Amino acid sequence: MRSLLAAQRARWQRWLNRRIPPAREVRLDQRRIFIIPTRQGLGFLLLIALLLIGAINYQNNLAYFLAFWLLSLFLVAILNTYRSLSGLVLRHLPSVPVFVGEQACLPLELIAERRSYQALALGWPPAQLSGADVEQGGNTRVELFLPAAKRGWLKPGRLRVESRFPLGLFVAWSWVDLDQQVLVYPAPMAGAIPLADHGAQDDDEGVRIIPAGVDDYQGLRTYQPGDNKRRLHWKAYSRGQGLLVKEFAGLAGRDVWLDFASASGGVEQRLSRLTHAVLTLHQQGHAFGMRLPGVELAPSDSASHRDACLRALALYGLPT
Amino acid sequence: MSGPALIPRISLTWLLAAQALVIIPHLLHVPTWLIPLWLVCGGWRIQIFRQRADYPRGWVKALLLVGVTAGVLLSHGTVVGLDAGVTLLLATFVLKLLEMKRQRDAQVLIYMGFFVVVTAYLFEDSLLSFAYSLLPISCLTAALIGLQQSRFNQRPWATWRLAAGLLLQALPLMLLLFVFFPRIGPLWSMPTPDVARTGLAESMSPADVAELSRSSELAFRATFDGPIPAKERLYWRALTLDDFDGRRWSQSSINRRANVFEPPWQKQGEVLDYQILMQPTGQPWLFALDVAEPAADVGRLQVDFRVQSAVPVEQAQLYRLQSWPEAVRQPQLPDVLRRLNLRLPSGFDPRTRAWAAELRQQYPDDQALVLALLQHFNREPFHYTLRPPVLGQHSNDEFLFATRRGFCAHYAGAMVVVLRAAGIPARVVAGYQGGEVNQTGNYLLVHQFDAHAWVEYWRPGKGWQSVDPTFEVAPERIEFGLEEALADEGSFLEGDLLAGARLRNIPLLNQLRLAWDELNYNWQRWVLGYQGEQQLRWLQSWLGTVDWQRLGLTLVAAVALLLMVLATWLLKPWQARPPAQQRYLQQVERLLAHLGVQRQTGEGARRFSQRAQVAIPAQAAVIKAFFQEYERQVFAGEQVDELALRAACQRLRRALPWWQRWR
Known part of the structure; x- marks a missing residue:
């Protein structure tokens, strides 16, 4: 039974993929919009039936009038509800990585070219959909949130876009795949910094984290994107000499290496400790390298290096 | 907090407006205590919305319900029958305000409102009251729309305009259904409105x-x-x-x-x-x-x-x-x-009877007697007045021989008594x-x-x-x-x-009065009277013969046509057409997908083209031609030449088995 259901679901997904292929930008049109009456819509039909019975029994033409008017309204609502979704363009927006336990933000852009859209609802059921309005000719950034429970890529799957506007008698919806994903880093876990053991030739030096000392100061060079902002020479900047970065020599000789092997605990715990270490070291302005089984990232103190480390930690051991 | 389940401000505004409008025409035949009831419930609901009051507790609601039922009993003496039923319906309609917490409750209330509008039609179906009912109908529709709108929406009139627009869109369809829907006899008998009427009696x-x-x-x-x-x-x-x-x-x-x-x-x-x-x-x-x-x-x-x-x-x-x-x-x-x-009650009007016997003797012929009687009325000083003196026990005696003042009922009654007394059936x-x-x-x-x-x-x-x-x-x-x-x-x-x-x-006012009456007459004849035979005759004049099958087909076809026209007007598909290159690219993507080459996300047109050429060598030339043309037009900004694209697209389509060509 369950496998039958799963097979059915797989077939549905395949069909959806054919019908609404994944794309970074999707315009909702008749191939992509589905529409059925809501429960309120069925209740409305019941109301019409009651009115019609009243009209017949009382032979009252005005009651017929209203019954038919509501019935026509029901039919017209099909077109209007469809219209309240059709032509809407949804565009993928890049997301910002989060840590496990945080709310992942999956942004997207709604673009209304020819008319405004009201009371749109977007989200991933069973989570509650969030509402959005878009003015004609405008675009709205919508941020959808999902709890980040596991490290790695959070792929929420197909996004449900629906509208019950204007009368709530019908619901028009579509399942779009905007290729939305968020990178979820492991949750940082405080603890001893798992440094690599360099052949124990310099035991005390190895475990000691040396704060950037003045004596190691070498000179200034011009800023390049990715340089640690803590080392910007603000005084020079305020004098109008442009962005300069202080260079230190002391760290170059004995690189700090974070090592998966020297972290304690299970895989996830080690990753969490490493995450914490990466964040701490970067914040303190240290250059560091990181070794994971099969991955080695050369020492650096840049923000992009930090991100690369976190990314490697997030994706470690996961199928790509 | 579950946001969308709550009732937005606009919806509440229009619902309250609709309630007031729906109740007003009923005020002629429902007790007046409904007005304070509505004011209290409406005010309470507004305070709830402003979070200054709470929903009533169970016992308050029970008390209100008992009070309303007692009120209906006191006012109508019963809780059954149309009048009492309508009062009860209106009271429930008002009380329901205090139970309206979620969207679903509001929906039920709005549906109830439409029902109340129809009950008003049972009492009054003039053109004017119909025109009036458009107000509550539009307000109820606006309330229905408001339920879907964002809670931060602050423009109630925009919602009302939207409602009016939707109702207008529905109008042609409604007329169609109204004209074609066959009127059948009542399914069962219903209580009728209890209206005081002036008119002749038995x-x-x-x-x-x-x-x-x-x-x-x-x-x-x-x-x-x-x-x-x-x-x-x-x-x-x-x-x-x-x-x-x-x-x-x-x-x-x-x-x-x-x-x-x-x-x-x-x-x-x-x-x-x-x-x-x-x-x-x-x-x-x-x-x-x-x-x-x-x-x-x-x-x-x-x-x-x-x-x-x-x-x-x-x-x-x-x-x-x-x-x-x-x-x-x-x-x-x-x-x-x-x-x-010939029957007359005994013991009344002795003088009239005696006079009738006299006349009979004088005029043995019936016709002559009737003429003489009429001449008597004509010649004697009888006076036509709507303010006759009060008559006593022998009313005809007094009228014929004493007061001689009266109007048609006096003259007709007296004449029949005389004729009967004279032996003429009358x-x-x-x-x-x-x-x-x-x-x-x-x-x-x-x-x-x-x-x-x-x-x-x-x-x-x-x-x-x-x-x-x-x-x-x-x-x-x-x-x-x-x-x-x-x-x-x-x-x-x-x-x-x-x-x-x-x-x-007053000539001008009189003309206005008659024109207004004509309008009402036509309303009654063509709208209210559009039933049974009238409908049949009208349909026959349009369709020739009327059989229900043909009627049904005409109706369905006409509804479909109207909806198509409306859809075209609403969706304006000609505006939605993406540029020609995009259209053809999508077609080609679809065709290639059928041939087994799916475009990946983020894959550039050129790479996709190369992959497709490798995968389907038989069509490589065509694919290449299409993408060259496509790139030339898109990237080189050249004049759009739809024909070249279309030709390439068609050649590709011919490569497909026929049953897949138009998918």
Whole structure:
């Protein structure tokens, strides 16, 4: 039974993929919009039936009038509800990585070219959909949130876009795949910094984290994107000499290496400790390298290096 | 907090507005305590919305419910029946406000509102009240829309405009359904509105007729196929009164019973074809000129030549009749009827009887006696007035020999008593006389003040003969109407200062009044009267023959067509067309997908093209050609040449098996 259901679901997904292929930008049109009456819509039909019975029994033409008017309204609502979704363009927006336990933000852009859209609802059921309005000719950034429970890529799957506007008698919806994903880093876990053991030739030096000392100061060079902002020479900047970065020599000789092997605990715990270490070291302005089984990232103190480390930690051991 | 389940401000605003609008037309027949009830519940609900009050507790709600039920019982004496039912419905409608927490509750309340609108139609279906009902309908629709809107939306009028727009979009479809939907008879009988109505009743004393004469309400309208006959020929029969108890005239039991038998009569002379739109009377009889031959679904001719429908007329009724004014009515009178039409109560009017015996001796011939009697009314100082002196026990004696002041009911009643006392079968006919011609609409308006009573007596071999003693006294009443007859007295419609008929002397206002009446007449004839036979006739004139299958097909086709037109107007597909290159690229993507090459996300057009060329070598040239053309147009910004793209696209399509080509 369950496998039958799963097979059915797989077939549905395949069909959806054919019908609404994944794309970074999707315009909702008749191939992509589905529409059925809501429960309120069925209740409305019941109301019409009651009115019609009243009209017949009382032979009252005005009651017929209203019954038919509501019935026509029901039919017209099909077109209007469809219209309240059709032509809407949804565009993928890049997301910002989060840590496990945080709310992942999956942004997207709604673009209304020819008319405004009201009371749109977007989200991933069973989570509650969030509402959005878009003015004609405008675009709205919508941020959808999902709890980040596991490290790695959070792929929420197909996004449900629906509208019950204007009368709530019908619901028009579509399942779009905007290729939305968020990178979820492991949750940082405080603890001893798992440094690599360099052949124990310099035991005390190895475990000691040396704060950037003045004596190691070498000179200034011009800023390049990715340089640690803590080392910007603000005084020079305020004098109008442009962005300069202080260079230190002391760290170059004995690189700090974070090592998966020297972290304690299970895989996830080690990753969490490493995450914490990466964040701490970067914040303190240290250059560091990181070794994971099969991955080695050369020492650096840049923000992009930090991100690369976190990314490697997030994706470690996961199928790509 | 579950946001969308709560009731947005706009929806609440329009719901409250709709409630007020829905209740107003009902105020004529529901108790006034509904107004404070609505004010309290509405105010409470607003405070709840502003979070200054809480929803009522269970016992408060129970108390309110008991109070309302008791109120209905006190006001109507019952909780069943249409009036009490409507009051109960309205009260529930109002009370439900305090239970409205979620969207679903509001939805139910709005649906209830539509139901209440329909109950108002049962009491009042004039053009004006229909036009008024558009207000609550649009407000209810706006409330329905408001439920879907964001809670931060602050523009109630925009929502109302949207609602009005939707209703307008639905209008053509509604008219179509209205015209084509077959009207079937009632499925079961329903309680009818309990409305006080003015009009003729089964029995009549002069005071009743005087009462009617003061009412300017409309009784019916008539349209003739030919020219409208002269007023003195327009004696509209409603019923005959053949039983006299000394004070009142009423229908005898034989007469009252429906469908005893149809009296024999012979068609003779000219025929009148006309259509009557009758205001509801709550009585079964229909108004007709003598002698009418009703169609089976209209009614049947009764033993006294009145036309009676199967059920009381509770709503305005439209019917067609043919009449033969010169027909011979019942040349042979059965004994039962003869005895009935000679019967007089004993112990009343001794002087009248004695005088009748005198007349009989003087005029052995019936015809001569009737003429003499009419001449008596004409010659003696009888006076036509709506303010007659009060009469005592022997009312006819006093009237004929002492006061000599009265109106149609006095003259007709006295004359029948004299004729019966003289041995001539006679009875009082009650109905309406004359009417007001609406020149522009070419139809006749008959008001309650046109109510009239006249006499018919029976001559052997010739049948029933109609005579009108009032004509002898006040010919202007017959020739010009009541207003003329009462010109000196000034008692026309006294006590009804606002009556429209009073405007007759101001030409401009009178024209307006008649134009308004014509509008209402057409409304009733073409909208309210669009039932049964009327519908059939109208459909026949448009479609030729009418069979339900054909009708159904026409309806479905027309609805589909209308929806298509509407869809085109709403969606404006010509604006939605993406640029030609995009369209063809999508087509080609789809075709290639069928051939097994799916474009990956983020894959560039060129890479995709190369991959496809490798995967489908047979079509490599075509694919290459298409993408070259595509790139040239998109990236080099060259003039769009749809034809080249289309040609490439078509060549690719031909490579597919035929059943996949157009998917």
